[in-house]
Amino acid sequence: MRFFRNWNRFVTLGGIFISLLVCGLGMFFISKLPFSTLQPDVEFQMTIIPVSTYTPTPDQAIVNGSSQTETHQPVDGIQTGVYVQITGTNGEGLRIRSNPGLNAEVNFYGMDNEVFLVQDGPIEADGYRWWFIAAPYDTNRSGWSVADFLTIIEQ
Numbered sequence: 001m002r003f004f005r006n007w008n009r010f011v012t013l014g015g016i017f018i019s020l021l022v023c024g025l026g027m028f029f030i031s032k033l034p035f036s037t038l039q040p041d042v043e044f045q046m047t048i049i050p051v052s053t054y055t056p057t058p059d060q061a062i063v064n065g066s067s068q069t070e071t072h073q074p075v076d077g078i079q080t081g082v083y084v085q086i087t088g089t090n091g092e093g094l095r096i097r098s099n100p101g102l103n104a105e106v107n108f109y110g111m112d113n114e115v116f117l118v119q120d121g122p123i124e125a126d127g128y129r130w131w132f133i134a135a136p137y138d139t140n141r142s143g144w145s146v147a148d149f150l151t152i153i154e155q
Helices: 009-031
Strands: 083-086 094-097 106-110 115-125 128-135 138-146 150-152
Touching: 106 138, 115 138
Parallel strands: none
Antiparallel strands: 083 115, 083 150, 094 106, 094 138, 115 128, 128 138
């Protein structure tokens, strides 16, 4: 190996010196560049994309359970423009439907203590008083609800 025959500490020190010199000169020239050339001319904006919320699917035992036959006294004083919260479902959730009536499609389940704004109603159907409610934080979470499980939030 002829290459390593001429290798000594002066060659090593010279290599280190040349590397430091090149790095130092590079940093010097970069520091002299105008600041605007280091920054892009693009402004960034954050876009918030709403996504659908998780809606739990109830267990079949819950759907056919005895809680469906419980009766609750309707809450008086509900009207459009007031905030209500879901109560009395014992953790099973309240079916929020596409139309007033027990046979209407279920949009999602509202859980106990969830807050909604009353936007329309009342409509009497299938022996219940129905109100159209919408979540103030997500307009996709809206539909018709039975008044028996709604409690007015005092403001």
